[in-house]
Each structure stands twice: as structure tokens, then as C-alpha cells.
Amino acid sequence: MIAGSRRNCWLLLFICNSIMCNDAQAGRCRVQYSLIYWLLVLPALLIPLVFVPGIVNALGGRARFLLYFLLLAGGFHLLRGDFAR
Numbered sequence: 861m862i863a864g865s866r867r868n869c870w871l872l873l874f875i876c877n878s879i880m881c882n883d884a885q886a887g888r889c890r891v892q893y894s895l896i897y898w899l900l901v902l903p904a905l906l907i908p909l910v911f912v913p914g915i916v917n918a919l920g921g922r923a924r925f926l927l928y929f930l931l932l933a934g935g936f937h938l939l940r941g942d943f944a945r
Contacts, residue, residue, distance in 0.1 A: 874908070877907070878904055880900050
């Protein structure tokens with residue numbers, strides 16, 4: 861399991877970056893699909909890839925219910941067709 865202040869730093873960076881991406885998507889910022897947009901979105905996509913083994917181990921153990929929720933919610937929205945703007 862990943863532990864320590866280094867993990868907290870990555871988590872804080874990911875959360876701050878996700879908030880900025882959300883602002884860009886919500887139209888509060890006029891940066892959608894510009895260079896600034898991609899500089900915000902790409903780290904949000906790449907940071908979790910650093911921790912793939914830890915994420916997979918957690919989903920097989922303590923976070924099993926989170927995996928179930930992800931599958932149920934994803935299936936629901938896929939069946940409902942709620943994936944387009």
C-alpha cells in the first residue's frame with residue numbers, strides 16, 4: 861500500500877487539478893480544448909496511472925464496494941444513454 865506524505869502530495873495535486881478541470885468543463889473558464897485545457901486534463905488522466913498496482917490491490921480488498929458501485933453506476937448510465945452532452 862502506498863503511504864506517507866508523498867502520497868498525500870499526489871492526492872492534493874490530483875484534487876486541485878480535478879477542480880480546475882471541472883471549472884473548465886462547466887464553462888466558467890473559456891479554455892475548453894485549448895492548450896491550457898489539455899495542460900489541466902492530461903495530468904488528471906496520467907497521475908492515477910502512477911498508482912495502478914495500488915489501485916488494483918485496493919479494489920480487490922477494502923475498496924471492493926467502490927468497484928461494485930462503479931460497475932452498477934456505469935452500467936446504469938450506459939443503459940440509460942446518459943453519456944452525451
